[in-house]
Amino acid sequence: MAVTLADVAARARVSAATVSRVLSGNYPVAAGTRGRVLRAVEELAYVVNGPASALAAASSDLVGILVNDIADPFFGIIAGAVQTELSGAAQGGEKLAVVCNTGGSPERELTYLTLLQRQRAAAVVLTGSASENAAHARALTATLARLAEAGTRVVLCGRPTGVAAAAEATGAVPGESQGAEETREPGKARGAGKTPEADETPPRVPLTALTTLAFDNRGGARQLTAHLIGLGHRRIGCVAGPAGRTTTGERLAGHRAALAAYGIEDTPRRTVHGAYDRASGYDAAAELLRREAGLTAIVAANDTAALGVCAAVRDRGLRIPEDVSVAGFDDLPFSVDATPALTTVRLPLQETGARAGRLAMGREERPPGGLATLRAELIVRASTSVPCP
Numbered sequence: 001m002a003v004t005l006a007d008v009a010a011r012a013r014v015s016a017a018t019v020s021r022v023l024s025g026n027y028p029v030a031a032g033t034r035g036r037v038l039r040a041v042e043e044l045a046y047v048v049n050g051p052a053s054a055l056a057a058a059s060s061d062l063v064g065i066l067v068n069d070i071a072d073p074f075f076g077i078i079a080g081a082v083q084t085e086l087s088g089a090a091q092g093g094e095k096l097a098v099v100c101n102t103g104g105s106p107e108r109e110l111t112y113l114t115l116l117q118r119q120r121a122a123a124v125v126l127t128g129s130a131s132e133n134a135a136h137a138r139a140l141t142a143t144l145a146r147l148a149e150a151g152t153r154v155v156l157c158g159r160p161t162g163v164a165a166a167a168e169a170t171g172a173v174p175g176e177s178q179g180a181e182e183t184r185e186p187g188k189a190r191g192a193g194k195t196p197e198a199d200e201t202p203p204r205v206p207l208t209a210l211t212t213l214a215f216d217n218r219g220g221a222r223q224l225t226a227h228l229i230g231l232g233h234r235r236i237g238c239v240a241g242p243a244g245r246t247t248t249g250e251r252l253a254g255h256r257a258a259l260a261a262y263g264i265e266d267t268p269r270r271t272v273h274g275a276y277d278r279a280s281g282y283d284a285a286a287e288l289l290r291r292e293a294g295l296t297a298i299v300a301a302n303d304t305a306a307l308g309v310c311a312a313v314r315d316r317g318l319r320i321p322e323d324v325s326v327a328g329f330d331d332l333p334f335s336v337d338a339t340p341a342l343t344t345v346r347l348p349l350q351e352t353g354a355r356a357g358r359l360a361m362g363r364e365e366r367p368p369g370g371l372a373t374l375r376a377e378l379i380v381r382a383s384t385s386v387p388c389p
Contacts, residue, residue, distance in 0.1 A: 002047075002146070002149065002150065003044045003045065003046045003047075005019055005020065005046075007044055007046070008037065008040045008041055008044060008046050011040035011043065011044060012033075012036040012037045012039070012040040013036065014033060014036065014037060018033060018037065019037050019040075022034050022037040022038065023037075023041075045142075045146070047114065047117050047118055047146070047150075060119055060120045060121060060122060061094070061095050061096050061122065062095065062096050062098055062116070062119055062120075062121045062122060063082075063086055063095045063096065063097050063098070063121060063122055063123045063124070063125065063360055064098050064100055064112065064113075064116040064121050064123075064124045064125070065079050065082055065083070065097055065098065065099045065100065065124075065125045065127065066100045066102055066109060066112055066113070066124070066125070066126045066127060067079055067099060067100070067101055067102065067127050067128065068101075068102055068103065068104045068127070068128045068129070069101065069103065069104065069276075070099060070101045072276065072277075072304065073304075073332045073333060073334075074128070074276075074302065074330055074332065074349065075127055075128060077332075077333075077349040077350055077353060078127050078128075078157060078158065078349050078350075078352065078353035078356070079097075079099055079127065079353065080353065081349070081350050081351075081352075081353025081354040081356075081357060082097065082125050082157075082353045082354070082356050082357040082360065083097040083099075083357070084354065084357065085354050085356075085357025085358050085360070085361060085363075086357055086360070086361065093361070095122055095123070095360075095361065098116075100112040100116075104242070104245075106130075106131040106133060106136040106140075109126075109130075109131075109140070110136075110139055110140065110143055113140075113143045113144070113147065114143065116147075116152075117143075117146060117147050117150060117152065120150070120152075121147075121152050122152065122153065122360070123152060123153040123154070123155065123360035123361070124147060124152055124153070124154050124155070124360075125155045125157055125356050125357070125360055126154070126155070126156050126157065126159065127157045127158050127159075127353075127356075128157075128158050128159070128247065129158075129159065129241075129245040129246045129247030129248065130159050130245070130246045131244060131245065131246075132244050132245065132246055132249065133244065144210060148210050153210075153211075153359065153360055153362065154210040154211070155210075155211050155212075155213065155356045155359045155360050156210070156211070156212040156213065156214075157213050157352060157353065157356040158213065158214070158215050158247075158347075158352065159212065159214060159246060210370060211359050211366045211367065211370050211371075211372075212370060212371045212372070213352050213355060213356055213359075213372050213374060214371065214372070214373045214374065215347050215352070215373070215374050215376060216373050216374065216375055216376045217247055217250035217251045217254065217376065218250045218251070218253050218254035218257070219254060219375075219376055220251070220254065220329065220345035220347070220376025220377075220378070221250070221251040221252070221253070221254025221255045221258070221299075221329070221345070222254035222255070222257050222258045222261075223254075223258075223345065223376065223378040224254075224255075224258075224299055224327055224329070224343075224344075224345050224378060225254070225255045225258035225259065225299060226258045226261070226262070227327075227343070227378055227380065227384065228297045228299070228325060228327065228384060229258060229259075229262045229264065231297075231325070231384065231385065231386045231387070232386050232387050233296045233297040233325065233387055234264055234296070235270070235292065235294055235295050235296050235297070236259070236264075236270065236295070236296070236297045236298070236299065237270045237271075237272075237285070237288035237289075237292070237295045237297070237298040237299070238252070238255055238270060238271045238272070238298070238299050239272055239274060239280075239281055239284040239285060239288070239298060239299070239300045239301055239305055239306075239309055240252050240255075240271055240272065240273045240274070240301055241273065241274070241275070241276055241301035241302070241305075242273060242274070242275055242276070243273045248273070248301065251301065251329065252271070255299060269291045269292060270288065270291075270292065270295070272284040272287050272288055274301070274305065275305075276301055276302050276304060276305055277304055277305065277308070278304055278305065278307050278308040278311075279308060280305060280308065281300055281301075281304065281305030281306060281307065281308025281309045281312070282308035282309070282311050282312045283308070283312075284305070284308075284309070285298055285300075285308065285309040285312035285313060286312045286315075286316075289312065289313070289316060289318075295324060296323075296324060296325065296387040296388075297324060297325040297326070297327070297384070297387070298313070298324060298325070298326050298327075299327045299328075299329075300326065300327065300328045300329065301329065302328060302329045302330045302332070303328035303329065303330050303331065303332040303334070303335045303338075303342060303344055304328075304332065305328070306326055306327065306328030306329075306335075306338075306342055306344070306383075307328075307334075307338060309326050310326050310338065310383070313326065320340060320383055321340065321382070321383055321384050321385040322385070322388055323388060325343075325383060325384040325385060325387070326342070326343075326383045326384070327342070327343040327344060327383065327384055328342050328343070328344040328345075329344055329345045329347075330344065330345065330346075330347055330349070331344045331345065331346035331347065331377075331379055335379075335381075336381070338383070340381065340382035340383045341381035341382045341383065342381055342383045343379065343380050343381045343382075343383045343384040344379050344381070345376050345377065345378055345379065346376065346377040346378075346379045347374070347376055348374050348375075351374075352374055
């Protein structure tokens with residue numbers, strides 16, 4: 001059950017009217033009283049109502065789209081496709097898209113979700129990878145449960161395992177076929193007579209409003225590395241994404257699975273982590289070639305990093321693909337125009353973003369169990385070839 005204004009008043013030992021005055025900020029309230037009220041709000045995870053005009057409604061006309069980096073074409077394509085679906089609804093059914101750029105910060109992600117809940121957002125679309133930090137997973141699971149309980153549709157778009165990842169990381173107990181979660185927030189208590197240190201497990205919230213559209217990152221990465229092995233490469237470097245992110249873990253697992261399938265040792269010195277940008281790709285490739293000059297191929301975390309890899313290879317007087325084959329991931333629009341054209345793994349970014357938008361609008365049926373995994377497709381271009389003798 002959602003925490004109410006009365007719950008906060010009981011915890012702070014004041015009247016509901018006093019709580020309202022503190023939260024509105026329009027009336028003078030004693031500093032000590034204000035502090036007690038604000039502490040109660042924090043302890044109970046109370047969400048302040050948004051605009052007064054939305055109080056009587058189940059939701060507003062707002063849809064939040066959370067992205068890690070709006071400048072990254074991966075997120076721009078998905079967000080654009082979501083927004084097209086929101087604005088393409090029948091007259092009177094349009095929604096206002098608000099794009100929230102988290103910068104990959106778990107804390108900022110939770111802040112935006114809380115703000116969207118306060119505004120009674122009709123839907124929230126979370127895109128891209130998530131942090132694998134257990135504490136964040138617990139907080140994220142609880143936040144998404146509150147959003148779903150309040151009637152907000154939640155779509156996880158491009159997150160490898162969606163809320164299931166949080167359940168696995170935190171020990172939350174999944175519900176029935178709709179993916180319900182049991183969440184536990186240490187130190188949270190409700191109602192009068194309970195101390196802030198009370199440890200209460202809220203009732204299981206069935207996340208029937210939540211849908212996960214996951215990319216087959218692992219399968220795609222396995223295909224890519226298997227392609228290189230099939231060409232004859234055995235010394236393959238890997239420019240992995242940021243450590244501790246779900247997408248990084250999935251793609252690295254696929255790469256390693258391909259190596260294992262062909263009996264190739266997964267040597268730690270052949271993997272370097274970095275951000276999903278060109279500069280990190282350059283630095284990581286330079287480090288890999290410093291560690292082992294005999295590498296004949298390098299797979300990159302994404303196409304943007306792959307451009308940096310290509311630059312680092314050329315700066316060392318090596319040819320692509322004759323001396324070093326280079327491959328990316330995502331099949332971003334520029335990959336076909338790279339020199340040479342980039343071998344990569346195509347993800348259906350536009351289609352998935354559009355589907356997420358329809359799900360957010362309630363115009364498409366949820367997939368069975370609330371989870372759909374989208375296929376990754378190997379795209380072979382000129383940046384990979386057989387290694388030179």
